[in-house]
Amino acid sequence: MAQHNQTRAQGSERDIFLEAPPQPSRGSGYYVRLICLLVVLWWAFEGANFRPAELVQGIPQIAVTLGRMLPPDFSKVMDSASYYFPENISAPKLLLPLPLSAERSVAKKRWWNNTFPQTIVGATLETIQMALAGTFLALFVAFPLGFLAARNTTPHPLLYHAIRLVMNFIRTIPDLALGLLFVAAVGLGAFAGTLALFIHTSTVLGKLLSESVENIDEGVVEAIRATGAGYSQVITFAVLPQVLPDLISFTLYRLETNIRAASVLGLIGAGGIGYLMNTSFRTFQYQEAAAIVLVLIGLVMAVDYTSYRLRRLIVLSPGES
Amino acid sequence: MNILEVRDLHKSFGPVTPVLRGINLKVNQGEFLGIIGLSGSGKSTLLRCINRLIEPTSGEILVPRALFDAGDNTALADVRHLKRHDLRLFRRKVGMIFQQFNVVKRFTVIENVLSGTLGYQSSLKSCLKLFTSEEKHQALSNLKRVGLLAHAYKRTSDLSGGEEQRVAIARTLMQRPTIILADEPVSNLDPKLSRVILDILKAVCREDGITAVVSLHTMELTKEYADRIVGLSRGQLIFDGPASDLNQGIVDEIYREDSD
Numbered sequence: 001m002a003q004h005n006q007t008r009a010q011g012s013e014r015d016i017f018l019e020a021p022p023q024p025s026r027g028s029g030y031y032v033r034l035i036c037l038l039v040v041l042w043w044a045f046e047g048a049n050f051r052p053a054e055l056v057q058g059i060p061q062i063a064v065t066l067g068r069m070l071p072p073d074f075s076k077v078m079d080s081a082s083y084y085f086p087e088n089i090s091a092p093k094l095l096l097p098l099p100l101s102a103e104r105s106v107a108k109k110r111w112w113n114n115t116f117p118q119t120i121v122g123a124t125l126e127t128i129q130m131a132l133a134g135t136f137l138a139l140f141v142a143f144p145l146g147f148l149a150a151r152n153t154t155p156h157p158l159l160y161h162a163i164r165l166v167m168n169f170i171r172t173i174p175d176l177a178l179g180l181l182f183v184a185a186v187g188l189g190a191f192a193g194t195l196a197l198f199i200h201t202s203t204v205l206g207k208l209l210s211e212s213v214e215n216i217d218e219g220v221v222e223a224i225r226a227t228g229a230g231y232s233q234v235i236t237f238a239v240l241p242q243v244l245p246d247l248i249s250f251t252l253y254r255l256e257t258n259i260r261a262a263s264v265l266g267l268i269g270a271g272g273i274g275y276l277m278n279t280s281f282r283t284f285q286y287q288e289a290a291a292i293v294l295v296l297i298g299l300v301m302a303v304d305y306t307s308y309r310l311r312r313l314i315v316l317s318p319g320e321s
Numbered sequence: 322m323n324i325l326e327v328r329d330l331h332k333s334f335g336p337v338t339p340v341l342r343g344i345n346l347k348v349n350q351g352e353f354l355g356i357i358g359l360s361g362s363g364k365s366t367l368l369r370c371i372n373r374l375i376e377p378t379s380g381e382i383l384v385p386r387a388l389f390d391a392g393d394n395t396a397l398a399d400v401r402h403l404k405r406h407d408l409r410l411f412r413r414k415v416g417m418i419f420q421q422f423n424v425v426k427r428f429t430v431i432e433n434v435l436s437g438t439l440g441y442q443s444s445l446k447s448c449l450k451l452f453t454s455e456e457k458h459q460a461l462s463n464l465k466r467v468g469l470l471a472h473a474y475k476r477t478s479d480l481s482g483g484e485e486q487r488v489a490i491a492r493t494l495m496q497r498p499t500i501i502l503a504d505e506p507v508s509n510l511d512p513k514l515s516r517v518i519l520d521i522l523k524a525v526c527r528e529d530g531i532t533a534v535v536s537l538h539t540m541e542l543t544k545e546y547a548d549r550i551v552g553l554s555r556g557q558l559i560f561d562g563p564a565s566d567l568n569q570g571i572v573d574e575i576y577r578e579d580s581d
Binding site: 217219220222224225227228229230232233236237238241242244245 | 417
């Protein structure tokens with residue numbers, strides 16, 4: 001009997017392939033698509049002038065350029081002469097909001113607005129300020145947009161499609177183009193760059209938030225609706241707590257991205273460290289450029305770390321009230 | 322006296338076979354009514370039609386207007402035709418318990434319980450999460466009733482499944498409900514915990530005079546807890562009576578797979 005069962009088991013193991021439905025074949029469409037993909041990739045590499053041999057030949061030149069950057073020249077960062085501190089104003093009075101005579105306060109203001117942002121440290125701080133201000137403003141716009149542009153929380157399907165359309169359109173405009181637009185409108189400087197970051201980030205954050213809203217657990221929404229809650233209460237008590245971790249992550253991630261973006265916006269005169277970096281490279285002051293790049297790397301790493309700690313602090317803490 | 326009457330209720334989602342096909346059901350005040358049926362028999366849809374989380378296709382859902390409106394005491398109201406404001410008033414008197422508990426895991430236990438008062442709050446005040454000390458007092462005493470007072474300030478995600486369902490019961494009690502609809506409240510719990518939850522649910526309903534309509538997936542638990550049982554099969558009621566009237570033929574009919 002036992003032996004009989006064993007043979008049957010072995011038999012059924014062999015026959016299981018016959019018993020199972022035939023494995024669906026991939027069909028000719030699969031190979032056509034695969035070939036299309038390969039052709040497109042070949043086309044892309046061709047268009048990008050991809051020449052590995054030239055890269056290998058160019059490696060020594062990379063080393064030479066990097067060598068010219070060494071050692072980084074921090075003299076402009078460290079030397080107090082390069083900051084053109086206004087005379088007659090002591091350091092504490094310059095740095096802290098202390099009362100000053102009218103004449104001196106004008107000088108102080110001029111230094112803060114015009115002189116300091118031209119220095120490496122000043123431009124770096126300006127880069128952070130642009131990213132912070134732009135991201136913060138964007139959060140306010142993206143927050144309602146995210147709910148209006150999510151299929152499950154939008155008040156009306158028409159509004160949903162309209163907002164999606166506008167957001168997708170604006171998001172395709174590169175921040176450099178937005179920067180040029182705002183430089184033309186409000187003049188050179190950090191304000192133009194901040195506006196560019198603000199507009200672009202609003203649409204990106206709005207899109208990310210709406211996708212997060214669409215992925216929530218609808219059961220909680222159902223439960224809160226069943227208590228007799230209205231629209232805004234359902235958003236606050238069922239949707240928001242579920243998307244809050246995502247919202248914080250997205251915002252901090254965009255803040256980091258915006259610091260990089262803000263440093264590029266300097267190229268078109270929209271404020272930030274990019275202008276100084278570009279000038280140093282264009283005038284072959286590689287050692288100074290290296291110093292700027294290092295300051296920027298330090299800055300981005302500091303922001304990465306801070307946002308990581310911030311995220312852990314907020315996301316892992318218990319309920320808010 | 323009937324606290325709820327469902328007349329000829331139909332529901333279909335699109336052109337496929339209707340989920341509910343002419344349900345007629347009277348619910349007596351204060352009873353613990355058990356609904357039994359296979360998955361897909363329409364239990365969840367029926368319960369959600371009652372508080373209009375799902376809009377019925379046709380039929381009537383009659384409740385005394387006094388259930389949610391302090392004014393006119395004698396008239397009946399058809400839930401299907403309630404306007405937005407009245408629907409809110411109605412919903413806050415009808416608690417609901419879910420199979421998946423549907424509590425906010427990131428909130429503390431007491432925050433989840435307090436969200437049961439939302440039907441009584443203005444939008445602005447509740448969006449800022451401003452609750453009065455009476456409401457907090459009420460929340461704590463409801464947590465005590467379900468045996469979770471010690472966990473009041475814990476994060477809900479730190480609780481077990483059975484405890485989450487007790488949070489959901491406390492949340493529903495905050496509504497000061499007249500009726501509780503429970504959609505498979507113990508399907509995700511083991512048999513022992515199932516009894517703990519059903520004991521609590523039945524006790525609070527009896528103490529507060531709440532009418533309960535509870536769908537359950539096992540005949541055993543239904544017979545044990547329900548005052549009256551209705552059997553649902555393919556969108557139609559095929560049994561309505563006390564547990565003692567259930568015979569093997571009806572049980573087989575309820576559990577029969579599709580074979581028209």
